[in-house]
Amino acid sequence: MSHYNAKSIEKKWQKAWEKAKVFQAKTDITKPKYYVLEMFPYPSGRLHMGHVRNYTMGDVIARFKMSTGHNVLHPMGWDAFGMPAENAAMASGGHPKEWTYNNIEVMKSQMRPMGWTLDWTREFATCDPDYYGKQQELFLDFLSAGLVYRKNAVVNWDPVDMTVLANEQVENGRGWRSGAIVERKELTQWFFKISDYSNELLEAIEALDNWPAKVKLMQSNWIGQSKGLEFDFEIKNPLKHQKKIKVYTTRPDTLMGASFVGISADHPLAQELEKNSAEISAFNKECRQMSTSEADMEKAEKKGIDTGLRVKHPLDPDWELPVWIANFILMDYGTGAIFACPAHDQRDLDFARKYKLPVIDTFLSLDDSAPVVDEAFVPPKSEKVQWVNHFTEIDIATGQEAIDKTIDFAEKNKWGKSVTNFRLRDWGLSRQRYWGCPIPVVHCENCGVVPEKKENLPISLPDDVKFDIPGNPLDRHSNWRKCKCPSCGSQALRETDTMDTFVDSSWYFVRFTSPKSEKPTSSKDVNYWMNVDQYIGGVEHAILHLLYSRFFARAMVITGHLPKTAKEPFDALFTQGMVTHAIYKSTETDGRDSFHFPEEVELSEGRAYLKNNGKEVDIIPSAKMSKSKNNVVDPVNIVEAFGADTARWFVLSDSPPERDVEWTASGAEAANKHLSRVYRIINEIVKNKVRPNDEDENLLKEMHRTIHDVTQAIESFGFNAAIARLYGFTNVLAKSKAGTEAKLSAAKTLAQLMSPMTPHLSEELWKIMGEKSLLAQQPWPAVDENFLKDDNITMPIQVNGKRRGQIEVRKDLEISEIEKLALEEEAVQRALNGEVPKKIIIVPGRIVNVVI
RNA sequence: GCCCGUGUGAUGGAAUGGUAGACAUAACAGACUUAAAAUCUGUGGCCUUACGGCGUGGCGGUUCGAGUCCGCCCACGGGUACCA
Numbered sequence: 052m053s054h055y056n057a058k059s060i061e062k063k064w065q066k067a068w069e070k071a072k073v074f075q076a077k078t079d080i081t082k083p084k085y086y087v088l089e090m091f092p093y094p095s096g097r098l099h100m101g102h103v104r105n106y107t108m109g110d111v112i113a114r115f116k117m118s119t120g121h122n123v124l125h126p127m128g129w130d131a132f133g134m135p136a137e138n139a140a141m142a143s144g145g146h147p148k149e150w151t152y153n154n155i156e157v158m159k160s161q162m163r164p165m166g167w168t169l170d171w172t173r174e175f176a177t178c179d180p181d182y183y184g185k186q187q188e189l190f191l192d193f194l195s196a197g198l199v200y201r202k203n204a205v206v207n208w209d210p211v212d213m214t215v216l217a218n219e220q221v222e223n224g225r226g227w228r229s230g231a232i233v234e235r236k237e238l239t240q241w242f243f244k245i246s247d248y249s250n251e252l253l254e255a256i257e258a259l260d261n262w263p264a265k266v267k268l269m270q271s272n273w274i275g276q277s278k279g280l281e282f283d284f285e286i287k288n289p290l291k292h293q294k295k296i297k298v299y300t301t302r303p304d305t306l307m308g309a310s311f312v313g314i315s316a317d318h319p320l321a322q323e324l325e326k327n328s329a330e331i332s333a334f335n336k337e338c339r340q341m342s343t344s345e346a347d348m349e350k351a352e353k354k355g356i357d358t359g360l361r362v363k364h365p366l367d368p369d370w371e372l373p374v375w376i377a378n379f380i381l382m383d384y385g386t387g388a389i390f391a392c393p394a395h396d397q398r399d400l401d402f403a404r405k406y407k408l409p410v411i412d413t414f415l416s417l418d419d420s421a422p423v424v425d426e427a428f429v430p431p432k433s434e435k436v437q438w439v440n441h442f443t444e445i446d447i448a449t450g451q452e453a454i455d456k457t458i459d460f461a462e463k464n465k466w467g468k469s470v471t472n473f474r475l476r477d478w479g480l481s482r483q484r485y486w487g488c489p490i491p492v493v494h495c496e497n498c499g500v501v502p503e504k505k506e507n508l509p510i511s512l513p514d515d516v517k518f519d520i521p522g523n524p525l526d527r528h529s530n531w532r533k534c535k536c537p538s539c540g541s542q543a544l545r546e547t548d549t550m551d552t553f554v555d556s557s558w559y560f561v562r563f564t565s566p567k568s569e570k571p572t573s574s575k576d577v578n579y580w581m582n583v584d585q586y587i588g589g590v591e592h593a594i595l596h597l598l599y600s601r602f603f604a605r606a607m608v609i610t611g612h613l614p615k616t617a618k619e620p621f622d623a624l625f626t627q628g629m630v631t632h633a634i635y636k637s638t639e640t641d642g643r644d645s646f647h648f649p650e651e652v653e654l655s656e657g658r659a660y661l662k663n664n665g666k667e668v669d670i671i672p673s674a675k676m677s678k679s680k681n682n683v684v685d686p687v688n689i690v691e692a693f694g695a696d697t698a699r700w701f702v703l704s705d706s707p708p709e710r711d712v713e714w715t716a717s718g719a720e721a722a723n724k725h726l727s728r729v730y731r732i733i734n735e736i737v738k739n740k741v742r743p744n745d746e747d748e749n750l751l752k753e754m755h756r757t758i759h760d761v762t763q764a765i766e767s768f769g770f771n772a773a774i775a776r777l778y779g780f781t782n783v784l785a786k787s788k789a790g791t792e793a794k795l796s797a798a799k800t801l802a803q804l805m806s807p808m809t810p811h812l813s814e815e816l817w818k819i820m821g822e823k824s825l826l827a828q829q830p831w832p833a834v835d836e837n838f839l840k841d842d843n844i845t846m847p848i849q850v851n852g853k854r855r856g857q858i859e860v861r862k863d864l865e866i867s868e869i870e871k872l873a874l875e876e877e878a879v880q881r882a883l884n885g886e887v888p889k890k891i892i893i894v895p896g897r898i899v900n901v902v903i
Numbered sequence: 904g905c906c907c908g909u910g911u912g913a914u915g916g917a918a919u920g921g922u923a924g925a926c927a928u929a930a931c932a933g934a935c936u937u938a939a940a941a942u943c944u945g946u947g948g949c950c951u952u953a954c955g956g957c958g959u960g961g962c963g964g965u966u967c968g969a970g971u972c973c974g975c976c977c978a979c980g981g982g983u984a985c986c987a
Contacts (some may be wrong), residue, residue, distance in 0.1 A: 093987050133987065206985075224970075269982075272906050294946085298949040345983050349904040378949090379904095398904085493986090552987070590982055593907080628909095665916065703929070704920090705915045709908095711980075718915075721928055724941095775926035782926095810909055847922040852968040854922045892967050899922040902967050 055730035057694020061811040065166055073117075073827050074168040076124040078579045085121035086580050087113045088560055090588030090596075091128045094176070096137065096154035098161035101589070101632035103686045104702040108627060108770065109587050110167045110786045111703070111807040115765050117168070118806075126164075126563040126581055127169040129155050129176035132183075132487045133552045134217065140518040141228075147486040148514065151178055160689050165695045166810050170569055173566045177555035182562065183488035185571040186554065190491060191502050192610035198244050200502070204479055204873070205317075207343055208236035213521040215483045218344040235339040240481035240546060241490060245602045249274050252601055257717060261623035263709070275592045277301050280458050281386065282467030284312055284362035285690060287371065293320055296362060296374065299385030299470060303461065304453035307442065308413035310403050312362055312374045313355065313389050317382035324358055324376075331356060331376065338378045351401050354378045365466050366442055375404065383476055397427040414438045416648065417447070434742040435707035444610040449870025480551045485524045487549030495536035495543040504537045510545070556596055557603035560586075560620060561613065572612045581617040590626035590709075597624070625768055628711035683739025693723040696809035698727060703770040703808055725778070726812055732785050733816050736794045747793035753783050754797045755838035762803045762831070766834060770808070783821060795820060800832050848873050849900040850882045858899075866893050872901045 065743055069073065079099040089109040092102055113125040129151075136147035155176060175182050181349070195201050209226035215236075220227045245252075253274045256267045280303035281294040297310055316338035333556040334356040341348055352540035355377040362372035372390070380389060381396065393403035393410045400423065403410055412422050414436040430436060432450035443456040461467030479488070503510060513531040516524035525531065527545040534544035558571075565576035588596075602724045604620040607613040613620075647661065689698045701722035706712035757780040764773035784797050799820055799895050805827055806813035817826040841862070846869065848856045855878035860869060870891055873879060879901055890902040 090987095095987095130987070135986085159982070202947075218983090219986050269907050273983085325928080343985080346904075348985085351904095360904085406967095409947065471960080479984080484985090551985075553984095556987085589981085589987095591987080596987085707916080710916095711909090712915080715915080715928080717928055725927090730940090771926090778926055845922085849921080849968070852921090852966095857922070869965060890967065892921095893922065900967055 055698060055727040055812070057726075057811070060815045061164065061166060061695050064161075064811045064814045066371065067166075067814075068827055071825060071828070072124065074123075074170050075172055076122065076170050077681065078576055081124050082122040083120065084124065084580055085090070085113075085116040085585075086124045086564075086583045087584045087585045088124075088563070088587070089591060090586075091130050091559060092158070093130045093133060094134070094151055094158055096157050098158050098686050100686055100702065101800065102162075103165065103698055104630050104712065105171075105587060105627055106162070106165065106167050106627070107699045107702055107767075107808075108708055109585075110165075111765060112585055112587075112769060113168045114807040114810060115831065117827070118803075119828060120830070122612065123168070125168050125170055126173040126566075127167075127171065128559060128563065129178075130338075130552065130556050130559070131155065131176035131178040132549075134453065134486070136482060137486045137518065141686075146180070146514070146516075148512075151486075151811060158283070165686075165699070167811065173563055175562065175566050177559065178486070178490070180509045180511045182559075183555070184511075185562065186488050186550070187508050187510060188505055189489040189504070189558065189571055189607065189610070189612065190550070190554075191505060191508075192612070193606050194492075194502055195645075196606070196610050198606050199540065199610070200242055201239055201750055202242060202477075203237050204240050204242075205235045205237050205339075206235045206240075208481070210234060211521075214523070218342060218347075221342045221344070221347075223550040224340065224342060235340065235341070235343060235525040235889055238481075238483070241477050243478040243480055243602065243606070245478045246473060246475055247600070248602055248605060249276070251477045251605070252475075252598065253473075255601075255619060259619060259621075259624075262621075263624060266590070266597070266624060266626060269593045272600055273475065273598065277472050277474070278454075278458075279303065279385075279472060280461055280467045282364065282365060282461060284372070286374075286391070287361045287363060288359075290320070290323055290360070293323065294319065296388050298388045298390055299387045299472060300389060301719065302392065302395065302450075302454065303457040303467070304441075304450065305395050306364075306366065306390070306415045306457070307440065308392040308394045309364065309390045309408065310393050311391050312372055312400070313377040313380050313391055313458055314358075314374065315380040315382040315387040316376055316378065317378075318376075318387045320360075320374075320388075321358075321376045323746040326361075330734075331358065334376060338376075341378065348379065348381075349376065353398060353405070355402060355406060357406075359852045370806060371873070373408070375406075377856070384474065384668070388723070391855075393427065394423040395427055395429055397429065400425075400427040412439055412454075413441070413506045413822065450901055467852075473786070478551075478553075481548040482551055483526075483547070484522050484549055485512065485518075485551060488555060490526075490546045490550060491550050492546045493536055494538060494546065495533055497541060498536055500546075501536055501538045501543070502856055507537070508659055511624070525549070526643055553595060553599050556602075557600045558607065560615075561604075561607065566743070570612075572607075574614070577612075577617065578614055581620065582620045585623045585625065586621040587625045587627060589629070593626065596856070597621070601812070625708070627708050628706065630714055631714050649715055668706065687764070689719055693719060694811070696726055696812045697723040700774070700809055704774040705771055707771050708768050710723060710848070723724045726780055726809060728785075729805070730812065731796045733802070734819065736791065736798050737821075739791065741788075741790045742796070743790035743792055744788070745788055746789040750783070750787045750789040750793050750797050752838045753780060754800050755835050757831050758800060759834045759839060760822065762834070765807065771803075774808065777801070780804075802826065803829065803832050844896060846873075846896075847898050848876050848879060849898065850879060851903055852900060855879060855882065862896070869893055869899060873901060 054534050084559045087109050089105045109125065113123050117123050131151050133678050139145060139150045144514065148639050160250065177183060177202060209216050209231055211231035212226060213231035216226055225231060225235055253271060253276055255902055256270055259267060279299055279301040280882055281297060281299050283297050286294055296314065298312065316335040321335055336752050341351060355375040358374045358376060360374040361371045362374055364372060380387065394412045400410065406447040410423055416428065417435060417437055431900050435447055435449050435529060436445055438445050443460045445453055445456060458469045462469060489512060491508060491510045493501045493503055513528055516528060518524065532541055532544045532547065534545050561572055561577060564580040565573040600620060604613060605618055608615055608618050641660040686698055697719060701719050704713065704722060705718065710769050757776055760776045761773045780801060784801060787794065802813040802816040803826065810827065843859055844862050846858050846860055847854050848858060856876045858872050861870065870893060888901045888903055892900040
């Protein structure tokens with residue numbers, strides 16, 4: 052008998068599947084369709100374990116759905132625009148296009164041996180002019196539908212490299228390449244009006260039944276609906292025409308605790324003031340040098356400057372409040388101005404203490420009426436508190452009641468109005484970079500900003516560009532920029548901004564339904580294939596990518612590219628965890644960390660030692676795989692050593708799919724051992740002839756239970772549970788003394804149940820057991836319910852909630868009988884010590900608890 | 904900072920509010936072997952001779968019963984709008 056040889060088996064069956072065109076999807080309205088999609092990869096050039104896990108999960112679903120009679124669409128493509136290609140070009144002088152397409156070829160060659168059911172006939176990259184040309188067409192339609200506009204926005208500007216920096220390229224306020232202090236620069240940029248759909252996107256979340264609750268919650272919080280009050284503070288010593296400051300607050304009930312009015316450094320008033328004050332100008336400049344990232348701004352030290360302006364309190368004209376510029380107030384949110392109530396907001400309190408501003412309690416705790424000192428009193432809005440001289444005459448009430456009353460009061464007295472605000476900002480899509488989809492508009496001296504004509508699409512990127520000089524190569528490519536105005540025909544210039552790569556990924560799943568159609572979509576194909584039945588990807592995309600895609604689908608419905616039913620494009624979403632690996636770290640004599648590759652390290656009793664000198668190194672468990680930490684495990688090596696089925700089996704076993712999985716060499720070896728064992732066991736079954744006997748029934752019973760459990764586990768993404776069950780069934784099969792006929796039936800079922808995970812091995816075993824057809828085209832095994840029934844059950848007996856014994860009873864035994872049997876138990880007798888139990892709780896079919 | 908997760912043996916993890924540790928890995932013991940590998944069989948939370956006691960990041964609460972529900976805290980991971 053030959054041994055399990057993954058290499059030859061896998062190649063053979065991949066060819067057989069390809070020949071039979073098992074995985075090519077055709078629009079066929081007579082069959083139920085199933086569209087399974089994993090988030091497409093960025094072509095970094097190396098297939099990563101995370102990809103292997105992601106695409107294997109999708110593949111299990113795809114193969115399972117094929118075997119249950121569905122017409123499955125399982126496509127693959129490339130999220131190919133983005134910064135790494137430009138960075139590579141800058142670092143090594145190549146061209147982003149060449150770099151990207153090379154990487155795609157390399158990655159494809161690494162993906163093919165995995166045996167995924169991908170329909171490669173639909174493949175495209177977002178940097179293909181055909182794809183981004185269609186995207187330009189969508190942009191023009193969105194533009195004429197009023198979904199796109201231009202406005203000013205700030206970017207991180209590197210004054211040395213003369214380039215806009217991404218937030219991740221700003222390190223401690225300096226550019227990562229140049230080291231120059233980063234400035235904020237205001238540019239005119241293109242925006243999608245996603246904020247017009249804030250309410251719609253928020254309300255529709257509720258109906259996404261098959262999305263993880265955590266993702267829905269994250270999106271809701273991101274959109275961030277808040278109800279508050281907008282009102283004016285009148286300036287006592289006004290400046291030119293600016294006589295009032297409009298503020299927005301979600302806690303208008305604390306108005307009597309107001310201590311100062313704060314405005315953003317980008318507020319028109321602040322901009323006006325800096326003209327006459329060097330101090331204010333310097334402060335504003337400092338604020339504008341902060342990174343544009345929210346995390347950096349929030350974590351920065353809270354600072355402010357007194358403007359000298361004073362405003363009147365709306366409820367007491369004699370009450371005067373100072374106006375401060377503060378670095379934590381955002382111009383983008385609300386009105387860019389607030390009033391601060393230090394007693395009930397920690398940030399305001401810290402600020403007030405720092406600058407010696409008053410702290411006034413507006414309400415006190417019911418059980419402790421001490422005034423606020425160093426810790427702001429911020430109870431939940433649902434908690435009742437004692438109010439101090441409230442203008443709406445409330446005494447004891449919750450925060451929410453006070454807010455509602457205050458808004459009514461302000462509206463009745465006509466000094467404020469109720470306003471619902473959203474945190475969600477419009478989607479800035481302009482990027483001042485080369486390697487992206489050109490925005491198809493033209494700047495004409497006579498006509499202004501003019502959309503390009505559709506017949507001129509695609510507006511392709513020029514190939515003759517160099518990255519040896521700072522700045523955007525499109526800006527200095529005068530030939531490419533020069534064009535005719537589509538409106539008046541005179542000399543004009545192209546827009547040099549390209550699109551955010553999130554635009555590319557906001558509709559690729561639609562394009563997969565008809566990747567070659569003349570128009571961006573074909574109605575026949577989108578009507579049949581949309582929506583995506585199961586979308587699978589990393590939770591890191593929970594907010595931006597998924598929210599943008601939801602907006603984009605709506606925009607495509609409005610412009611007639613999608614049917615109304617595709618407004619929410621992803622019926623079900625699954626977010627999988629990362630593949631992690633331990634980091635082996637030691638500290639050099641100069642105090643710097645050095646990282647060691649797994650193969651340089653010897654493991655022994657939970658400690659790690661360097662192979663070359665025996666020195667012990669630190670183990671940092673479960674770290675995200677990262678090149679710089681030397682803890683990347685290359686799937687190619689694993690496939691080379693053990694075969695694709697082993698890699699597939701291992702990434703699915705052990706950890707639940709939504710959680711991170713730790714890659715361990717021993718785990719991969721164990722997976723391989725198990726597959727070899729299955730191969731051996733089944734070969735022996737085929738070889739040895741045993742007559743039918745009494746054991747057959749038990750084996751078939753176990754077989755049907757396994758079909759039931761594995762089917763349920765796969766349907767609910769419990770791949771690790773499915774595999775654990777298959778391990779169990781393999782053990783039963785190995786030990787069973789049943790006859791050959793029953794064993795073959797069980798073994799065939801085992802091969803079938805394993806086939807979504809280990810398709811090549813299963814296909815081989817299928818053939819070894821004498822089957823002529825392709826297993827990939829067989830229907831999923833059916834459960835015979837008669838085998839699932841059981842007459843007796845085991846009931847655990849607890850005393851005071853602790854397990855003390857168990858009884859074997861008939862399923863339908865009466866409660867009084869169970870009680871009698873339970874009390875007769877030895878451990879219960881011992882615990883009772885002759886006394887009468889206080890209470891006996893019997894949950895039928897589950898448990899008995901005797902309370903003493 | 905803010906939003907969202909996660910935390911169970913040496914390790915990955917299992918467990919509709921109902922027997923904590925299924926299944927697997929590492930380890931140990933035995934069988935086979937001249938020997939090793941492979942394979943097969945067995946042991947396996949901690950303390951205790953036993954009865955029993957203690958155990959799911961920490962502290963507290965609800966419940967007949969909590970890994971699971973509630974409150975506070977700690978650690979780690981993801982997102983934080985120009986990484987994809």
